[in-house]
Amino acid sequence: MIDREQVLHVARLARLELTDEEVARMAGELSDVLGHIERIDQLDLEGVAPTTHVVDVPNALRADEPRASLPREVALAPAPAVEADGFSVPSPQA
Amino acid sequence: MSTDPVRLTAAQAVEALGRGDLSAAELFAAYRERAAADELNAFTWVAEEAPAAQDGPLHGIPIAVKDLFCTTGVPSQSGSKILEGYRPPYTATVVENLEQAGTTLLGKTNQDEFAMGSSNENSAFGPVLNPWDRERVPGGSSGGSAAAVAAGLAPWAIATDTGGSIRQPAALCGIVGMKPTYGAVSRYGMIAFASSLDQAGPLTRDVTDAALLLGHMVSADPRDSTSIGLPEEIALPTAQRLDGIRLGVPEELSGEAEGIEPGVMEAFERTLRVAEELGASVETMRLPHAEHGLSAYYVLAPAEASSNLARYDGVRYGLRANGHDLVSLYTRTRHDGFGPEVKRRIMLGTYALSSGYYDAYYGRAQKVRTKIADDFRAAFERFDFVVTPTAPTVAFGLGTKVHDPLAMYLNDYCTVPMSLAGTPAISIPNGLAEGLPTGFQIAGPAFSENRILEAAHALEGAIGFDGSTALSRGGMPSTPSERGAGRPAGL
Numbered sequence: 001m002i003d004r005e006q007v008l009h010v011a012r013l014a015r016l017e018l019t020d021e022e023v024a025r026m027a028g029e030l031s032d033v034l035g036h037i038e039r040i041d042q043l044d045l046e047g048v049a050p051t052t053h054v055v056d057v058p059n060a061l062r063a064d065e066p067r068a069s070l071p072r073e074v075a076l077a078p079a080p081a082v083e084a085d086g087f088s089v090p091s092p093q094a
Numbered sequence: 095m096s097t098d099p100v101r102l103t104a105a106q107a108v109e110a111l112g113r114g115d116l117s118a119a120e121l122f123a124a125y126r127e128r129a130a131a132d133e134l135n136a137f138t139w140v141a142e143e144a145p146a147a148q149d150g151p152l153h154g155i156p157i158a159v160k161d162l163f164c165t166t167g168v169p170s171q172s173g174s175k176i177l178e179g180y181r182p183p184y185t186a187t188v189v190e191n192l193e194q195a196g197t198t199l200l201g202k203t204n205q206d207e208f209a210m211g212s213s214n215e216n217s218a219f220g221p222v223l224n225p226w227d228r229e230r231v232p233g234g235s236s237g238g239s240a241a242a243v244a245a246g247l248a249p250w251a252i253a254t255d256t257g258g259s260i261r262q263p264a265a266l267c268g269i270v271g272m273k274p275t276y277g278a279v280s281r282y283g284m285i286a287f288a289s290s291l292d293q294a295g296p297l298t299r300d301v302t303d304a305a306l307l308l309g310h311m312v313s314a315d316p317r318d319s320t321s322i323g324l325p326e327e328i329a330l331p332t333a334q335r336l337d338g339i340r341l342g343v344p345e346e347l348s349g350e351a352e353g354i355e356p357g358v359m360e361a362f363e364r365t366l367r368v369a370e371e372l373g374a375s376v377e378t379m380r381l382p383h384a385e386h387g388l389s390a391y392y393v394l395a396p397a398e399a400s401s402n403l404a405r406y407d408g409v410r411y412g413l414r415a416n417g418h419d420l421v422s423l424y425t426r427t428r429h430d431g432f433g434p435e436v437k438r439r440i441m442l443g444t445y446a447l448s449s450g451y452y453d454a455y456y457g458r459a460q461k462v463r464t465k466i467a468d469d470f471r472a473a474f475e476r477f478d479f480v481v482t483p484t485a486p487t488v489a490f491g492l493g494t495k496v497h498d499p500l501a502m503y504l505n506d507y508c509t510v511p512m513s514l515a516g517t518p519a520i521s522i523p524n525g526l527a528e529g530l531p532t533g534f535q536i537a538g539p540a541f542s543e544n545r546i547l548e549a550a551h552a553l554e555g556a557i558g559f560d561g562s563t564a565l566s567r568g569g570m571p572s573t574p575s576e577r578g579a580g581r582p583a584g585l
Binding site: 002007009010011013014015017018019022026030036037038039040041045048049050051052053054055057060062074075077078080081087089090091092093 | 179180182183184276277290316322386388389390393400404407408409411412413414417418419421422423424426429432434437438440444445448454455457458459460461462463465467499500503514515516540
């Protein structure tokens with residue numbers, strides 16, 4: 001079971017603001033889904049290797065050669081706020 | 095021109111263009127008119143005019159593209175409010191590949207937000223309606239692509255499948271949908287959901303078109319180091335028989351006890367008999383861990399999503415909410431920009447990855463993934479293909495499952511195991527139950543795309559599914575009197 005405090009803790013980790021109503025609903029919904037997921041607790045998985053990826057590619061390396069990247073103005077074009085040729089944000093200490 | 099161009103499959107349209115029976119401009123105009131008058135909400139954006147087509151084997155064939163494929167200068171927001179107004183500065187590799195083959199971009203199609211959903215009700219653009227019955231969902235997350243193809247608003251479409259997002263809507267809309275082997279197609283420029291599972295594939299009206307389209311999507315792309323292409327070229331299938339083919343029917347993914355509707359099971363079993371008549375052997379078998387696929391998937395996919403979606407913070411693109419400091423800018427932008435299902439999955443994934451829970455959830459789910467992949471490997475030593483119903487139900491009513499996440503997740507029960515194993519699978523139309531389409535899923539070992547397409551082609555011919563109901567109902571107003579003033583006339 002997930003309680004209100006856990007929901008708030010996880011929301012902080014996820015940088016997600018939730019309304020009181022969303023917090024209450026989330027606690028119930030996550031508990032339901034986790035209840036289903038916890039069925040895998042019955043399986044004996046001792047000694048089983050985890051699968052992180054299904055493609056058998058060890059390290060895909062490319063030649064370390066300089067190449068053109070997105071021009072600055074193109075990268076900045078979709079930004080909501082731009083200042084001094086950079087992405088503009090409020091001060092972290094505000 | 096004797097035939098209505100929107101009734102041609104894409105392969106037939108290629109031939110008609112080659113013979114000069116039809117011009118690329120006429121074909122584009124016919125589809126553009128229908129797409130612009132779309133009443134299914136299948137499109138999020140429709141091209142004003144045909145882009146200049148490159149010379150290539152698919153020259154002049156229009157294509158619909160799921161919203162989440164980045165397309166230079168064209169709205170691409172993965173069905174989310176948080177990417178409102180985003181027009182990417184680059185194009186996804188798979189879209190580029192198709193442009194080089196000669197296709198013309200007809201429009202972008204609606205989808206569940208960030209491809210999270212099985213009904214297309216989680217879209218910032220609103221739900222898509224099923225062309226067979228507008229009171230019902232088209233499936234998801236690629237509901238717009240599937241509805242557009244089924245209704246003749248596009249000849250074909252590309253979409254993505256993470257846990258069933260191509261195959262399930264294909265089944266619910268009565269068309270063909272294929273998820274290739276993980277790595278066959280580049281993910282570069284696909285707005286990410288769960289990177290170890292996401293894979294692009296075709297949605298088409300028949301198996302031949304699926305082969306034709308997939309063949310032009312595949313590539314090993316230096317910009318996606320997990321893309322490896324396919325070891326052999328995709329060939330257009332010709333098989334009429336299934337002699338000597340061994341089909342395995344997993345107990346865990348078939349039968350009413352598994353929540354599969356009786357009508358869907360009847361249609362599935364009818365096709366098993368058809369397969370036997372074509373020369374195949376059919377045997378019940380086991381995939382002992384497949385029933386745990388959903389549990390593993392609903393840990394792994396949200397975990398990857400919670401990481402992938404961290405980039406939406408109101409700084410570099412899309413929506414920005416006002417915050418008094420940097421953290422409140424992030425948290426409010428994400429509150430305002432994400433819909434309920436995306437928030438749910440971010441929370442679930444963050445929880446599964448958080449300190450103290452990582453081993454119990456994420457670690458165990460990765461091990462279950464290994465067991466499921468092992469089950470398939472063992473199965474393919476005895477069988478050519480594993481076959482199942484694609485989705486447990488026919489298209490369900492709009493609004494009936496959207497408030498019950500667990501019920502919604504069960505839609506993916508039969509499609510998630512192959513996604514976890516990274517193996518290819520196709521869904522083909524399998525006749526009707528209660529007047530609505532059902533799907534027959536054929537899964538094979540990694541890189542068996544050509545063999546799957548051959549088997550699907552043989553079955554398709556024998557099933558003889560008629561999709562013309564949805565085509566003629568289309569997304570257009572169904573009678574002249576229902577047409578709004580000023581709308582383009584129907585075809």
